[in-house]
Amino acid sequence: xxxxxxxxxxxxxxxxxxxxxxxxxxxxxxxxxxxxxxxxxxxxxxxxxxxxxxxxxxxxxxxxxxxxxxxxxxxxxxxxxxxxxxxxxxxxxxxxxxxxxxxxxxxxxxxxxxxxxxxxxxxxxxxxxxxxxxxxxxxxxxxxxxxxxxxxxxxxxxxxxxxxxxxxxxxxxxxxxxxxxxxxxxxxxxxxxxxxxxxxxxxxxxxxxxxxxxxxxxxxxx
Amino acid sequence: xxxxxxxxxxxxxxxxxxxxxxxxxxxxxxxxxxxxxxxxxxxxxxxxxxxxxxxxxxxxxxxxxxxxxxxxxxxxxxxxxxxxxxxxxxxxxxxxxxxxxxxxxxxxxxxxxxxxxxxxxxxxxxxxxxxxx
Numbered sequence: 001x002x003x004x005x006x007x008x009x010x011x012x013x014x015x016x017x018x019x020x021x022x023x024x025x026x027x028x029x030x031x032x033x034x035x036x037x038x039x040x041x042x043x044x045x046x047x048x049x050x051x052x053x054x055x056x057x058x059x060x061x062x063x064x065x066x067x068x069x070x071x072x073x074x075x076x077x078x079x080x081x082x083x084x085x086x087x088x089x090x091x092x093x094x095x096x097x098x099x100x101x102x103x104x105x106x107x108x109x110x111x112x113x114x115x116x117x118x119x120x121x122x123x124x125x126x127x128x129x130x131x132x133x134x135x136x137x138x139x140x141x142x143x144x145x146x147x148x149x150x151x152x153x154x155x156x157x158x159x160x161x162x163x164x165x166x167x168x169x170x171x172x173x174x175x176x177x178x179x180x181x182x183x184x185x186x187x188x189x190x191x192x193x194x195x196x197x198x199x200x201x202x203x204x205x206x207x208x209x210x211x212x213x214x215x216x217x218x219x220x221x222x
Numbered sequence: 223x224x225x226x227x228x229x230x231x232x233x234x235x236x237x238x239x240x241x242x243x244x245x246x247x248x249x250x251x252x253x254x255x256x257x258x259x260x261x262x263x264x265x266x267x268x269x270x271x272x273x274x275x276x277x278x279x280x281x282x283x284x285x286x287x288x289x290x291x292x293x294x295x296x297x298x299x300x301x302x303x304x305x306x307x308x309x310x311x312x313x314x315x316x317x318x319x320x321x322x323x324x325x326x327x328x329x330x331x332x333x334x335x336x337x338x339x340x341x342x343x344x345x346x347x348x349x350x351x352x353x354x355x
Contacts, residue, residue, distance in 0.1 A: 018342035018343065019342065020339075020340040020341055020342065021341060021342065021343050022309070022336075022341070023309065023336060023340075027340065030340065090308070090309075091307075091309055091334060091336050092307065092333045092334055092335065092336070093305065093307030093308075093309075093332065093333055093334055094333060097251075097333065099251045099270075100251060135229070154250070154251065155250045155251060155252065156250075156251035157251065157317060157333055157335055159335070159336055159337055159338040160337070160338045161338065162338040162339075162340065165338075175337075175338055175339040175340070176339070176340040176341075177340060177341050177342040179342050180340045180341075180342050
C-alpha cells in the first residue's frame, strides 16, 4: 500500500503535468527520466556505503541493505533507459545514439549492477558471496561521477544538465518554467518514496536468505 | 582484510586513471562548423557536423531539404536527403552525417539536438546561455 501510493501519484502528475511547448507531450518523460536516474544514483551510492560497512563489520543486515538498494537501482536504471530511449525517438529522431558517452555509460552501469546481483549466485556460501559482491558494490560507485560529467567531457547528443549544473547552482535559476520545475521536484520526492518502500520489500527476501544461512538449526525445526 | 583493502584502492585507481585518459583525449561525437576550417579531410570522408539552423534558410527542393547551419562564427550550406525528424525547425541544434562537396555539406542522416531548456505553455521564457559550446 505504501509502495503503490507514491507510485500512483507520480504517474498522475506525469500524465497531467505541464510539458515543454517545443518538444511536445513526450517531454513529460522528464518527470520519469530525471527522478529515476537520480534515485538510481542514490541507490548505488547506498550500495557502496553498505557494502563497505559490511566488509568492515561483517553484519548481515548491511549486506542485505546493500543488495536491496542495488535491486531497486537496477529497476530505476531500466526505467531511465526505456523512457530516455522513447524520448530520444520523439526528439532526436532515433531510439539510441551509439556514439553518445552518456547513453553507453548508462548501459554499462546497468550491466555492472546486474553483474552485482548475478554474482550472488556464484557461490552457495552466502558469507563468501556477500564479501565478493561487496567489492563490485564498492567499485561500481565510481561510474556515477563519470556518468554525471560525461555530457561535459564528451561533446555529443545528450543535453547538458538542467538542474545539477554549475550555471543553475550558481544563479539559482533553472532553465525551466516554474510549473515544470515544481512538478519535476515533486516527482523526485515521490520516486524517493517509491525507492524507500521498494528497498524495504527487497530486504525481506534478503533477510530470509541470511537467516537461513546463519541459523540453519532454526530452519530445520520448522 | 588488509589485502582486500589494497585491491579496492587499486581498482578505484585503475578506473579513475582509465577514465581520465579517455576524457583527456577530448573525444567528440561531431565537429562544429568552425572546426571544419581546421581539419584535414580525405576525399569523401564521412564526418558528423553540428550547428544551429539559421532562420529563414530552410527550403524544400524536390526530395532534398536545403538549409544553412551555424555555430555563430561560420555558416555552412547543407543539402539534406533523408528522414527529417519532426522537431527539425529554425534555430534548432542539429547533428548531420555526411560528406563535404567543396563548401557544401551533403548529409543523409540527421539528429535533432535539444538543449536543456523546458518552457511550458504559460509563456515564461528564460535567458540562460548554456548551450554546449
